[in-house]
Amino acid sequence: MSLKKIIIAIDAGHGGQDPGAIGYTGLKEKTVNIKIALQIKKLLNNNRMFHAILTRNNDSYLSxxxxxxxxxxxxINLLVSIHADSSKKQYVSGASVWIISNTRMHREINNxxxxxxxxxxxxxxxxxxxNENKYDTFLKKTILDLQFNNxxxxxxxxxxxxxEQLKKNIKLHKIHPNYASLGILSCINIPAILIETGFVTNFLEEKKLRTTDYQNKIAKSIYLALKNYFLEF
Known part of the structure; x- marks a missing residue:
């Protein structure tokens, strides 16, 4: 393991005039996101292996x-974007993980x-x-495709x-990552992952997501997953 710190950006989704999803009793997704993000940052920065930074650290709007x-x-070595989910079906609940689709990333590389x-x-x-091969588009594309595969x-x-860590503490909506064309995940120079921590539109899950204890369980699970992954890496 290198002595150089692993720089992780924690992105709390939505914020300011953009509340994100809103639960049946009024819980705003943006509030859940920032509270979990702040706790993840605290846990990461207490570990000398990491340096965590936030895309937003308060209730501000960031396009x-x-x-x-x-x-x-x-x-940045890794982006972790924190969100809460919503559904028209009130019974839907649980956490999920999203990564960028091949189609979207190849489009970003070509652009x-x-x-x-x-x-x-x-x-x-x-x-x-x-810098040494400014006009060799084929070489650049090959390198970027290989980087994306990594x-x-x-x-x-x-x-x-x-x-593995989340299922010890909370319900999972899906047990495998989903692929999506999400703008926040599509930076071609950064591996990125988006975590939906639960459904604010599920009455029981909204109630849990409102509590500091539940938010901290999610944050600690994500922190432990990052620590365990990079210790193996």
Whole structure:
């Protein structure tokens, strides 16, 4: 294990004028997200292996564009986005994990190659190759595709750890990660994972998500999953 700290960005979804999903008794998703995110940050930063930063640290609105700019301009090793789910079916409950779909990521890679003035902080090795081969689009695409394959393996392996820890404390909605075309997960230089911590539209789950004890159980589960994954890595 390198002595260099692992930089993890914790993204609390929604915020400010964007409440996210709202439960039957008025619980706002944005509130659950920031409380869990703050607790994860605290746990990570108490471990010398990690340095955690937040995309937002209060009830402020941050557009997807600004979140993505923040992520692409910093040398982040992993993004963890925290959300709470909703459904028209009141009985639906449980946590789930989402990662970026192949289709969306390949589209992002192609867009980057067409628009080379994008400000993206790649690893030093990749940046050096890109600087030395400015006009070799095929080489760049090959490298970015290989990098994405590595990121996806990381995301899938980390998902297993997250499911393993969450199921000890809370109900799971699905036991395998979902693939989606989500903007927050689609930065081409950062592996990313989105965790739906439960359904605010489920009466019993909304009641639990409102409590500090339940929020802390979720935060600790996510922290332990990250710690266990990177100790193995």
């Amino acid at each position: 997807l564009k600004k979140r993505r700019q923040f992520l692409t301009k910093n040398h 980057y190659l067409k628009n080379n003035n994008s400000i993206i902080c790649f690893s030093k090795n990749i940046q050096n190759i890109f 990121f996806q393996k990381l995301e899938l392996d980390l998902s297993k750890h997250i499911f």
